[in-house]
Structure formats: structure tokens, C-alpha cells
Amino acid sequence: MHTPRFNITAVERDTGLSKDLLRMWERRYGFPSPQRDQHGERLYTAAEIERLRLIKRLIDKGFRPGKLFASDPESLESLLAEPTTPQMPSVIEDWNGYLDLLRQGDISGLRDALQQQLMRQGLQSFVLDTAAPLSVAVGEAWMQGQIRIHEEHVYSEQLKSLLRQSMAVLGERGRPTLLLTTVPDEEHGLGLLLAEVLFMLEGARCISLGTRTPLLDIVDAAARHGVDVVALSFSTSFPPRQAAIQLKELRDYMPASIELWIGGAGTERIVLPPGVKRGMGRQGPAQLIEEWRINHA
Amino acid sequence: MHTPRFNITAVERDTGLSKDLLRMWERRYGFPSPQRDQHGERLYTAAEIERLRLIKRLIDKGFRPGKLFASDPESLESLLAEPTTPQMPSVIEDWNGYLDLLRQGDISGLRDALQQQLMRQGLQSFVLDTAAPLSVAVGEAWMQGQIRIHEEHVYSEQLKSLLRQSMAVLGERGRPTLLLTTVPDEEHGLGLLLAEVLFMLEGARCISLGTRTPLLDIVDAAARHGVDVVALSFSTSFPPRQAAIQLKELRDYMPASIELWIGGAGTERIVLPPGVKRGMGRQGPAQLIEEWRINHA
DNA sequence: TTCATCGTTTTGTCCTAGACAAATATGAGA
């Protein structure tokens, strides 16, 4: 068991920073400056990846690379703790009960706790008031290094399983018909499932393609199934600018009669292209459905 | 809605071919040779993307780029129809009933058909004799261009939902305890779910991490949950050589007391490192569990 | 024959470094 070293492909995969960008940062700012193997190829350490993740997170939060690379590593940590918008309390504290179960590896305990909460709140409130914010908190906890990625995986699997189970009792639904999926670079499927539950509770008919559908196939699928709406989910970690570009493209390829909706924790910062609607917060999905029904009465 | 043109990022996203590779093919083989915008940046047409996808499928099937770029576009289509290995009857024909439902976009029809078959066969036989071979056939049909990727997505989602639902009635189980997941480059989760069902039917306790868990996290999760076995799934499209390397690494990182099992349609061609077991075919999973129980009686 | 081994060819990924568009910050003027 030796100290693991990672090549640039692995770093791209684990940080979401493109190879081009990693090389450019090295050229421009001098960090990271990974060791090289005997062929001159970059070999990154786990610590470098850790710091890159931190920097990425801070950039997502609105800081600029120039400042971040200039200041010393220690002070970066503290920046993360600052709330994004003033008066916004840390989301993590409220959920420490569930997070502790995760940290202890108590899977059945976690499952029981979720199940119990679902019973208490009912499906809609459970999704809106527990599952959605808890998922954000779990993501946040991972970002801050409080839990490991496999613990996030366990959480995700348990919740998916629970939701699928609950959804099975909701039968075939009416209009509008929605096509749900994510773009190819967005692999988080949990938000999609949450959206599916909410839309089904509003009586819509949902066709889910799962994650990572190529844009041209979304267009084709929408036409084939004659859907009224294409709904996409974006997680917090998805780059907002990328999202805007892809939405614009997709909007261009599809007839205007098919609406394009987006949702998920990562949608707030996305600048919406014309003809794209956002469904956020408690009333988001219900509102979108209601609007659609009024317009198509 | 104008004639769509795609930049290299969009092509990478929709074909799965890296920018580097797209540029290299252009340099080396002269295809694709996209138009350029006023700044010299590549602009691909939908037709070029279509052909690139075809070429990608053929390469995945075992053809070599050199040959493919040499032969004319028309003859490429016909290559897809050929069976991968001689004397192997096309698996697709046997499953045309389901495939037709997919092609017609009849989702509820598909769901009913699967449900009905599950009722008729029982869970174990359904997984072994329907779900597993049908999934291979669906993959094959996509490779041959008979269905589009979004239709494969629909199939996958319906089957997952059905299986999760069925699994919910199987409660907490006994030993051994298995950790199920895939390596970071393997995103196919259907095989994992099939394995989970089979192992649970044998009375094992399954902890699923979903897909794409970093190797070091697999190690950590295995230790944390005190599992007896780590089970990984590989799809047919996974490069066997890569699989062998990762298995060897993983075997090195983990204590010998934890067994390492692999399964899935893509395992046949993998050269097994020492200390790794393969569970293939009808009796595979049952056999592995039984062996383990004998050794740990 | 069949199988393994070793050199050769093909193929994909990494490298450097220049250019420039898009995003953001800054400052001038209303």
C-alpha cells in the first residue's frame, strides 16, 4: 500500500476541473505544481486534489481565482465557512441527527429515521421539507470534508429506494406530460427523483430518462413521446454558465410549443435564457403545473 | 430554428469522444473536417455527429478506427448488423416483443409486460432469464442503431423501478454482508441492481453504494461497515484491461479477509488478478454465497 | 494444430505554448 498519486484524468474526474484549466492554472498561478513521472506527465497528490476542490467550491461561491491563488492556503478554509448571503444560517447544523447516523455507518438507523419522517409528514412535505434540504446539507457536509463520498452514496441510495417505493402507489396520471432527465455532464439523479415525486403528486404524467441524456436525444425523445414539457434538474455543483449555454441550445432545437423547465438546488444562480422557466422552492413545481393548466385550458 | 451547428464541446458531450481525440482524428484521418467560424473554431454539423456516433459504436464493437475511416460511409451501416462473434445467434430476435414496445414509445405497455413476466416467473427467474438477457439485447439493439439511447434510458428506468419495488418486500438479511458498487469509470447501474436482487434472494445483506465510487472510498466503506465481501459490476462496454488494473489495486488496498467478487456482462474477458472471484451465469451468485458460507462455517 | 512470446503498428492521451473571446472589474461621465 503506497501513497496514491493521480494522473490528470483522475483529477479532472474527481474535481470537475478540465485538463485545460488545470494546466492553465499551473502555468499562470503556479498551483497546483504536481510532480512528474519519468515521462513528464503530471502526478497529483491527494492533498492537491483536496485543495483544488476547496478552490473550486470557493469560485462557485463567487470568489475569483486571482485572489484565491494569491492568499495562503489556511485562510481559504475560513472563507468557506462564511455564509453566502448574510443572515443565511449554516444548513448543516439542523441536520446533524441524520448526518451522525451516516458518520456512524448506521444504515438501517438512517433508513428507519427517513421512513419514520416520511410517515409523519406525508410524501409531499417529506420531499419538500426533509429530503430536499437534507440532500443539500449532505452535499455541503461532503464539500466541507465532514463526511466521505461513500457516505453520501449510502444516503443517496437509501433515499432513492424509499422514494421509489412510495411512488409505486401513485398510478398512471394525466396532463401535462413531462419528460424528466439531466444533461450529459450532470450525473446527480436524486434531484430528478424528488422532482418526479412532486410532479406526480400534482397529477402530471412523468417520463423519466434517468441521468445524462445527450441533448439531441432529449429533443428526439420529447418529440417521440409528444410531451408537453421537458424538465431538467441541476445540482449545486453544476457550473451555472454551462447550464445556461446548454439550456439555450436545447431551447433552440425544440419547438416553442414544448416548455422547458428547470429545477434543483443548483438553479438559483443560472441566468435563464428566454423560454425557460424555473421551478424553485416550496410552491415551485405546483405553480408551474398550475400555470400550464391555465394556459392550456 | 436554424440549421444547428455544434462546437467541439457540444460534440464531446453528445458523442462521448474527447476533444483531443476529435482533433486527432481530423489530423490523422481527415474526418470529421468541420467548417470553422470566423475565429478558426470548429463547427460540426448534425450529420457529422451522427457519423461519429456510428463510428464510436463500431469501435466499441471491436472494429479498428483505421479500417472504419478508410471504408466508405455507406458500408459502415452494414457492419453494425453483423454479430459480434461468429455462430452467436443474434440475441435481439428473441426479445423483439419488448423492443417493439420501446420503439413505439409505449412505456406503460413495456411496464405492464415486464410486470406480468415478473409475476409469472418469480423474482429470481425473472432476473436471470428475462431481465439480464433482455438488458444485453437492449444494449445490442442500441449498438446496432435499432433503438436510440433515450429508449434505452426508458427501459433502464422502468426495470430499475420495478426491481426496487420488488426488493422492498425482502427485509433485512443475514450473512455474508456485501458491499456493492462500481468503479468510477463504470456508470452502468442496472447490473448492480440485478446482482443486488440475486444476492438478497440468497439471504445476504447488501449495502449498495450505487455507481462510481472512488477506489479509496470503497476500501474505507468496506472497513467502516465491516463487510465480508466487496462486489463490483462491470458492463460489456468496460475495457477489460482497465478492469484488471483497478481490481489489482483494490485487492492491494484491502485486507485479504475481505473477499472481492465481480460480476456483470463484461466480466468474461477480464483476466482475474489473484484473490478475485467471478460470479457468472445462472448459478454464479448462489455459488459464491454458498462457498463463502462453507468457508466461514 | 494451439498457445505463448515478442516485435511492430495503430491509436489515444499528454505535453507546450500562443491566441483570443467571454466574463468581470474599474473608472469616467451623466
Add this chain to the structure above:
DNA sequence: TCTCATATTTGTCTAGGACAAAACGATGAA
């Protein structure tokens, strides 16, 4: 204070060279 124009920062594209890894194919042994 706000708006617009200009400057700076930042990310992504470009080209072509290099070379590792994979696949092929020929040669020799069982």
C-alpha cells in the same frame, strides 16, 4: 447613484510534437 466604455482577468480554443498503451501479427514451442 447609475450607466456605459475601457481594462483586466479568466477560460477555452488552436496547433503540432511526443510517446505510452493497446492491438496486431509473426515466430517459435508444446
